[in-house]
Amino acid sequence: MSATITAVDTQPAPAASGSPLRRLIRPGAAALSGVLLFLSFPPRPLWWLAVPAFALLAWSLHGRRPRSAFGLGYLAGLGFLLPLLSWTGEDVGPVPWIALAAVEALFIALTALGIAVVTRLPLWPVLAAAVWILGEAARARFPFEGFPWGKVAFGQADGLFLPLAALGGTPVLGFAVVLCGFGLYETVRRGLEFRRTRALPRGPLAAALLSLLVPVTAALAALPLVDDSAEDGTATVAAIQGNVPRLGLDFNSQRRAVLDNHARRTEQLAEDVAAGRVAKPDFVLWPENSSDLDPYRNPDARQVIDDAVRAIGVPTAVGAVLTPETGKLSNTLIKWDPERGPVDTYHKRHVQPFGEYIPMRSFVRLFSSDVDRVRRDFGPGDKVGVFDLAGTKVGLVTCYEAAFDDMARDTVEAGAQMISVPSNNATFGRSEMTYQQLAMSQVRAVEHGRSVVVPVTSGVSAVIMPDGEIVQRTRMFTPDALVAEVPLRSSLTPATRLGVAPEIVLMAVAAGGLGWVAVGSARAWRRKRSAAG
Structure with missing residues (x-):
């Protein structure tokens, strides 16, 4: 029980010490993690940058309080989405581009908050990677039927992890990349801890190494699923x-x-x-x-x-x-x-909001008259x-x-x-x-x-x-x-057969981790109230 209470401790953190420049290191690292994630996307063949990007994000968020994690996550989101979505302002100016990136970065900020609170739990890299996929799932569905652009999987088209798409679709592919990044950070953290103390439990080190190695091994094991034979001519x-x-x-x-x-x-x-x-x-x-x-x-x-x-x-x-x-x-x-x-x-069934139809037209017009270029909305097919x-x-x-x-x-x-x-x-x-x-x-x-x-x-x-x-x-x-x-071809990959199931499983894992934190926090709060009374 004591481990649970420690894991979900929500007391205010001590005031930051050191020079103002030193206090900018963690926010700067969070923003840099987002920039590295952007650089892992096409047209650059730098898919591998996603792994150190998530390792750096983990360093920024590990053990942070929720409010701090939200702010750090927002910086990471802006570092990622502002350059990634710059094309949305190509012909209509910066306002729609910046507004879209600012709104979508809120999802990453909330995701970062969830990641930070589960970093105090055992096997946190698995739980935190699942929380990231939960955040992507939410962003892909809300608002206006969602905006999945920028899912981690879409930066891996030329990468080592791509075969995992055939196993469980974009959720499993994205989960593997994020888990590998978090596993890299945890392995380095445990290694530095051993160097400092010369004492390290085998269990945490093994878990860290597995978080790093299992995604890579799974990707190699999934290679036979990638088949380009002409089954039907x-x-x-x-x-x-x-x-x-x-x-x-x-x-x-x-x-x-x-x-x-x-x-x-x-x-x-x-x-x-x-x-x-x-x-x-x-x-x-x-x-x-x-x-x-x-x-x-x-x-x-x-x-x-x-x-x-x-x-x-x-x-x-x-x-x-x-x-x-x-x-x-x-x-x-x-x-x-x-x-x-x-x-x-x-x-077309998924018509593009603010491109093929304008939600809240009168409100949006306050920010950009370009909405009136779409004089008549498109409707979706079924x-x-x-x-x-x-x-x-x-x-x-x-x-x-x-x-x-x-x-x-x-x-x-x-x-x-x-x-x-x-x-x-x-x-x-x-x-x-x-x-x-x-x-x-x-x-x-x-x-x-x-x-x-x-x-x-x-x-x-x-x-x-x-x-x-x-x-x-x-x-x-x-x-x-x-x-x-x-x-x-007419055969179905495991990803096609499983459909949304892998995403649901990963969302359930994330919900379990967040629920564990919530229950532990509630118990700790009741215990403190009882002691104070």
């Missing part, structure tokens, strides 16, 4: 990148030019096929927003698409904006048959997207949806043999956004054991194998067409 797929007339939000005013660019590049591909320069694809994928002119309401747009699809002569998935007379707009993918025209649709394209079942995950765990998983469970992630990143110019999003598709490929093709209006378009390797990619803001033979 192969398909030759083409991804069209038509490009846009100019960068930024104003590209929307050039809707017809964007459509013409994609039609022209498709017709050029047809000429290349006829000349024998490239293989004829089984089907073609256009990006999101490749036709912002509704082909059901604009006969000229319909004719342009129809001519291009007939020229290539195979089914084509076309990204379009549908504009009904009343109600909300729809971000839609249309299955376009060369003989019959449009025959099926998928309406049907899982799987197109049968020339006999291949293609799962559809439109742009922003790739950040959400359930979006790709739904399509695979519905029979998808490969996945398409049509996107439109022209709004964000040459920022890191497109590389961050591409990494998500790499993680999804391994998570579900599927080839992923990413057609983007302005780049980077890519072809990704089921093992996460990018085998073809385009340059940004360059018209291009990728043609590749990809393996088709």
Whole structure:
């Protein structure tokens, strides 16, 4: 019992001593941990920086009081999210960018508070890593259906830990990285303690070493789960990148030019096929927003698409904006048959708040008039997207949806043999956004054991194998067409089969640790009251 009371002691900490500069060391370390975590994300191949980032965060938070931990966590959150999300201000200025980062950093601050209180418990690295995943789960769901951008797993697309995505999805992958970082700190801490005292219980040292080594061992053990064999044969797929007339939000005013660019590049591909320069694809994928002119309401747009699809002569998935007379707009993918025209649709299910629709419009307008560029809100669809394209079942995950765990998983469970992630990143110019999003598709490929093709209006378009390797990619803001033979698969990885279960288990572990602290604190408080009475 005494160990429990010590572990959850909540008496005020002694006043800090030393020079003012010395008092800045821990806050500076917290902010630096966030910066290191940012640097571990694409386009930099520095995935391993996430481990020392979490080791440094653990040093900042270990044994801290809740209020102090909240502030340190907020600094870490700003150090991470301000540079990571800088692309959100690419064309609308710094206010929306800073506001988003400031709000999202609150989740990291609350997570840091939870981490600090469980650091006083036995096996704290496991509990603290689970608390981090609990924080990510909350951020991915609230508010406005959540904002999962910046999950630790999305920085590991080229890393050692990536095979764990096939085992338990992004929660298990992220948990392993965080646990390894916390285990590194605890191992160093215990080592320094031994050096100082020449006495160290074997149990705590063993637990620290296991926290460091088990994630690495598990990642190596999960390698056999990463399989890129062609279980259902192969398909030759083409991804069209038509490009846009100019960068930024104003590209929307050039809707017809964007459509013409994609039609022209498709017709050029047809000429290349006829000349024998490239293989004829089984089907073609256009990006999101490749036709912002509704082909059901604009006969000229319909004719342009129809001519291009007939020229290539195979089914084509076309990204379009549908504009009904009343109600909300729809971000839609249309299955376009060369003989019959449009025959099926998928309406984007996760529409982007403050991008495709504006919550609290009158309030947000006080901070930025750019909200009025979105004159009419988009509404979400409610049907899982799987197109049968020339006999291949293609799962559809439109742009922003790739950040959400359930979006790709739904399509695979519905029979998808490969996945398409049509996107439109022209709004964000040459920022890191497109590389961050591409990494998500790499993680999804391994998570579900599927080839992923990413057609983007302005780049980077890519072809990704089921093992996460990018085998073809385009340059940004360059018209291009990728043609590749990809393996088709129908087996389900453990991550697909388990679904949300690993995340629930890790959240339960976190809740158990936090509950242990709460109960111990309540008992200690009652004991002190009884003694005082």
